[in-house]
Amino acid sequence: MKFIDTLKKLLLFKLAVIYLRYLVGFAFVFASIVKIKSMRFTSIPPTEPVGYFFEAMYQTGFYWNFLGWGQFISGALLMTQRFATVGAMMFLPIILNVFVITHAINFGMGTPVITTLMLVATIFLIVWDYKKWIILFRQDHRIKVNLTTEPEDKFMTDPLWTVTGVIFIVLTIMPWIFNNHSIFHVWGIAMLTVGVAALAIKLWKDRLALKQSKVY
Numbered sequence: 001m002k003f004i005d006t007l008k009k010l011l012l013f014k015l016a017v018i019y020l021r022y023l024v025g026f027a028f029v030f031a032s033i034v035k036i037k038s039m040r041f042t043s044i045p046p047t048e049p050v051g052y053f054f055e056a057m058y059q060t061g062f063y064w065n066f067l068g069w070g071q072f073i074s075g076a077l078l079m080t081q082r083f084a085t086v087g088a089m090m091f092l093p094i095i096l097n098v099f100v101i102t103h104a105i106n107f108g109m110g111t112p113v114i115t116t117l118m119l120v121a122t123i124f125l126i127v128w129d130y131k132k133w134i135i136l137f138r139q140d141h142r143i144k145v146n147l148t149t150e151p152e153d154k155f156m157t158d159p160l161w162t163v164t165g166v167i168f169i170v171l172t173i174m175p176w177i178f179n180n181h182s183i184f185h186v187w188g189i190a191m192l193t194v195g196v197a198a199l200a201i202k203l204w205k206d207r208l209a210l211k212q213s214k215v216y
Contacts, residue, residue: 001130008128014155017128019195021078022165024121025087026172026191028075028094033176035068049105070094078125079165081156085129091122155206164198 007013034041040058044051058064074094077087099115126133171191175184 001127001134004127004130008153011155014153015199017125018081018156018161020121021081021084021087021125022168022195024091024118024125025075025078025165026168027118028071028091029079029169029172032068032071032075033173035064036072037068037176038065050107053101053105076169079168081161081165084125085132088122088125088129089133092126095119095122155202158202158205160198160202160205164194167194 031041038061040054042051042054044054046052046055057067070090071094074087074090077083078091080087095115095118099112099119102112102115168191171187171194175187
C-alpha cells in the first residue's frame with residue numbers, strides 16, 4: 001500500500017478523494033429519495049425487462065423504502081467526510097449489487113458504464129482508507145495498534161469539509177422536500193457554488209496559516 005501512501009501526500013489526490021466522496025454520495029442520496037417517498041424510480045413500462053424489474057421492487061413496499069434508506073445513509077455518511085470510511089463500506093455491497101443488475105438486464109449502454117465507474121470509485125475510496133480496516137486481515141498475535149505514531153492529515157480532517165458535506169446533503173434533498181423540481185437550475189448553481197466556495201476557503205485558510213507560520 002506504499003503507492004496509496006505516496007498519493008496521500010499529493011494535494012491533487014486529496015482533493016480528488018474529498019470531492020469524489022461528495023459526488024458518489026450525492027448520486028446515492030439523490031436516487032434514494034424516490035424510494036423513501038414510495039415513488040416509482042422509472043416510467044419504463046413493465047412490458048420491458050427493466051421496467052418489470054423496477055415495478056416488482058416497487059410493489060414490495062417496505063423493501064423499496066429499505067433500499068432507499070440504505071442508499072441515503074451510505075451516501076450521507078460518505079458526504080460527511082468524517083464518517084466516509086463507514087459510508088464507503090456500506091456503499092460497496094449496494095453499488096456492487098446495482099453493478100451486477102445493470103449488466104444482467106439490458107439497461108442500454110450508459111447505465112452499466114456509470115455503475116461500473118461508481119463501483120471502481122467506491123473501491124478506490126475504500127483502498128484509500130486501508131489503514132482503518134486492514135487490521136481485520138491480520139492474525140491476532142500480529143495486531144499492533146498505535147495510532148499516536150500516525151500524523152494527522154489536517155487538510156483531509158478540516159471540519160470545513162464536514163460542514164460542506166452537510167450543506168450538500170441538505171441541498172440534495174431540498175427539491176424533494178418542497179416537491180418543486182422547477183428549481184433544479186437554481187439548485188444546480190447552488191451546489192456548484194458551495195463546492196467551489198469550500199475549495200477557495202480551504203486554500204485561503206491554508207495560505208494564511210502558512211504566512212503566519214513564517215512570521216513566527
